[in-house]
Amino acid sequence: MENSANVKRKRVSEDSPGRTPPSQLQQKRIKLLDSRKQLPIWQRQKDIRDALRDHDVLILSGETGSGKSTQVPQFLLDQPWCRFPGKIAVTQPRRVAAISLARRVAEEMGTPLGSSSPASKVGYSVRFDESTSPSTRIKFLTEGMLLQEMLRDASLRQYSCVVVDEVHERSVNIDLILGFLRQLQTRRKGLKVVVMSATADVGSLRRFFAARLPEYAQPDQKTTSDRSQEDDALETDANDASWHGFSDEDSHDSGSDIATCHVEGRQYPVVTQYLDTPTEDTIEASLHRIFQIHCKEPTPGDLLVFMTGQETIQSLQKLIEEYALGLTADYPRMLVLPLFAALPQAAQQQIFQPTPRNSRKVILTTNIAETSVTVPGVRFVVDTGKAKVKQFRNRLGLDSLLVKQISQSSADQRKGRAGREAAGQCYRLYTEEAYKSLDKDNTPEVLRCDLSQAVLTMKARGVGDVLAFPFLTPPPKEAMEKALLQLLELGALDEHGKISPIGRKIARLPLTPALGRVIIEAATPEMDCLVEAIDTVACLSVEHIFLAIDTEEGREKAQVARRQLLRRQGDHLTYLAAVQAYAAEPSDRRRWAEDHMISHRAMQSVMDVRKQLTAQCRQAKLLQKQEAHPAADEATQERIVKCFLRGFSANVARVCPDGSYKTFAGNQTVAIHPSSVLFGRKGEAILYNQFVYTNKAYARDVSVVQLRWLEEALQ
DNA sequence: GAGCACTGC
Known part of the structure; x- marks a missing residue:
């Protein structure tokens, strides 16, 4: 273990180059202690310590602002049970959160951050950036990184405690981690698990950890067949969050080894208003409500509007700007800003600019602002009650992306965005009855996605019978079987369902099994195009590299700008040409990207992925001294496409x-x-x-x- | 001739 930790330490990180003197670190620590004592969770310090002294599992619920993510690891660090092996892992859904929490906790503890000093007690680990030291005790890491660590050591032997944060988000990775930890606790006594959620209702989590293993691992037969019928009908609403693997009937709650604790959040009050009658036209209703707020309410106080996607955001933006021309100079100025993931970084940054005096920002956003981006200065929220949701259809092997009603917890999350800095108001563009009829929680991702990657993840970490894996919400059996079949077809599993040597190689790659299979195929002597396949696959595994263009004129310009890159054989070879040209650009790559109307941000990620895949292929002995083939070599191009055919x-x-x-x-x-x-x-x-x-x-x-x-x- | 929400290894 120590060895691998030392090897990892050599990787790059972005810590401040100069070391802060110890005295300054201590001054900062003492200064921060006062604000820590103000956090709602500070009063519960003893309860939390006692809970984990007496129990192996703590379920901690607490809204935003309770301070649980930063304080809980610090409360536990000096506990006797935490002395050996001694590390605490804290998982986070997002990279930025892992890094900024580590930075904050290091400051609070008066210790240098990560790899900046061998004495550092707090570090982090996210893809492309690991910053830990030999003395690291608290490590913030993304869920994916913890799963990667489990490939090397499925028992997580360096950790005394694993804290799983933001469990209410219910990503596949969270569900896998919960299942692994649940299994691990039966064979590794003394491993402490803390599960933290923003949802106060923790009944299903309690039952999950309390139940005896073999009994709850069985999927509910009746519900499974219901879901498969739904799967056939593309248009039906599959967003049924009331379906849980842990209903009261199959509870075997002994309760003996599980502690629960609820901590109040710290939020300003938010007044909620509903529509009296439902509306069909949410754009029209939003427009109306936005101007009502803007003309009635004083500034400062920005306005956040939750919409479904880029298209509705842009059409509403146009409408608002047209109407705003009719406002007299008596009213504050309106700054309309769109916010969605595909928006270039510079445009996204505009929402963080301070609002000028006597004006109001009106931010039109997707649900990126629900969890990932915190917009400052917001006092008013308008919620259309809708979002685009992805759902995988097993039978067709197709992803649908359709507009759905959000859940109550999502609506509450949106509302909470109005009360972060002061008392706020939330206008829901639906009736109170409609709110009450919404699903309570978001549908867990594991019920909505292709499970082949999750199943391979399990197989590679020693789960023999994946149908018996303890899922908090078991997916339908058909979905699991579909995934098993796909892995068999890829050659990742053998005919007995055991993971094959190819499967092990694929599981280590940060790719879907299908893309991983392409890499394996390209490395064979017959195909001999691994370098090219890595470039192409890297491109396919990041956001779209070609900038979106919304005018006819722009499209013609783009055609010309990209002419040398476009390949009549299709997108795969076009991506390859783009990556090769970008990589070969000796000087100004940013300029090159602009000239070709390609996203520089996306190309930077491509280069990161390419580097990582190349290193991993070398480690797996797939890549020896292989070099790229000449770009115009048609035989190679044909073989590249054939590799994709295999996956x-x-x-x-x-x-x-x-x-x-x-x-x-x-x-x-x-x-x-x-x-x-x-x-x-x-x-x-x-x-x-x-x-x-x-x-x-x-x-x-x-x-x-x-x-x-x-x-x-x-x- | 029409355009995909968001994470992550």
Whole structure:
């Protein structure tokens, strides 16, 4: 263990280069102690220590502002049970949170951060950035990083305690970690687990940790078949959060080894207003409400409007700006700012600029502002009550992305955004009855996604019978079986369901199993195109590299700017050309990206992923001294696409006489997505990486394939 | 001829 920790320490981190003198660190610590004592959780210090002295599991609920993420690890550090092996892991859903919490806790403890000093007691570990020291006691890390650590040591032997934060978010990774910890506690006595959630209702978590293992691992048969019917009907609402693996009936609550604790949050009051009658037109209703608030309420006080996506945000922005022209000079000025993930970084930064005097920011946002981005200065929230939700359909192997009603907890989260700095107001553009009829919680991601990666994650960490894995919310059996079949087809599992050597290699890669399989295929002597495959796969595993353009004129400009990069064979080879050209650019890469209307931010991530994949392939002995082939080599290009065929053999469609495409697997009609270079073109058959239903079924990331390649692949 | 919310290894 110590060895691997030392090796990791050599990796880069972004700590401040100069070391802070110890006396300054202590001064800062003493100064911060006063504000720590003001936190609601400070009073509960003894309760929390006692709870974990007497129990192995603590479920801690507390809203934002309680201070639980920073204080709980510090409360536990000097406890006798925490002396050996001595480390505390605290998981976080997002990289920025892991890093900033580590920085804050290091300051509060008066210790240097991470790798800046061998004496540092607090560190962090996120992808591409690890900052720990030999003395690290508290480590903040993303959920994915903890799962990666479990590949090296499934028993997590360096930790005395694992704290899982933000459990209410219910990502697949959180559910996997909870299941692993639940299993681990039966064979590693003394491992303490703290589960922290913003939701006060912790009944299902309690039952989960209290139940005897074999009994609750069985999925509920009745509910499973209900869900599979729903799966057939594309349009039905599958957002049924009332479905839980842990209903009161299957509770085996002994309660003996589980402590629970609730901590008050620290929020200003927020007044909620509902509509008297429901509305169909949320854009119109938002427009109306925004101007009402703006004309009636004093400044300062910014306004945050929750919408579904880029398109609705941009049309509402246009409407507001038109209407704002009619406002007299008596009213404050209005600054309308959109906020969504695809927005370039510079535009996103605008929301952090201070609002000028006598003006009001009106921020139109997706649910990025619900959890990931905290917008300062907000006193008013307008909530349309809707969000786009992704749902995987097993039968069709298709992701749908449709507008759905949000859950109550999501609505409450949005409302809370108005009360972070002062008392606020929240206007819900739906009736109070509608609110009461919403699902209580968000549907856990594990019920909404392709499970192949989760299943391979389990297999690689020693879970033999994945159908018996303790899920907080067991997915339908069909979904698990579909994932097992897909892994078998990829050769990641053998016919007995055991993980194969190929499967182990794929599981180490930070990729979906299908993309991982492409890498493995490309490394074979027959295919011999690993360098190219890494570049292409790296591009496919980050956000879209081509900047979105919304005018006809812009599109023509983009066509010209990108002309040398576009490949008639399709998106895969186009991405490869773009990565190769970017990587070969000797001087100003930012300039190159601008010239080609490519996102520099996306290309930087591509280069990070490329570096990581290259290192991992070298470690796995997949990559020896292989060099890139000349760019124009057509035989290589053909082999690259064939490698993708190995990973995505189910994602193939043939052209029909009417010019549409139909999938081989399910005879589904599929259209080439407008973002593809093949949009509007025809080939005898296409291969695609993603199959997404929005307003119709689209293939994304598409290349032309020949029918005889498919026959070869089937041999 | 139409465009995907958000995380993460």
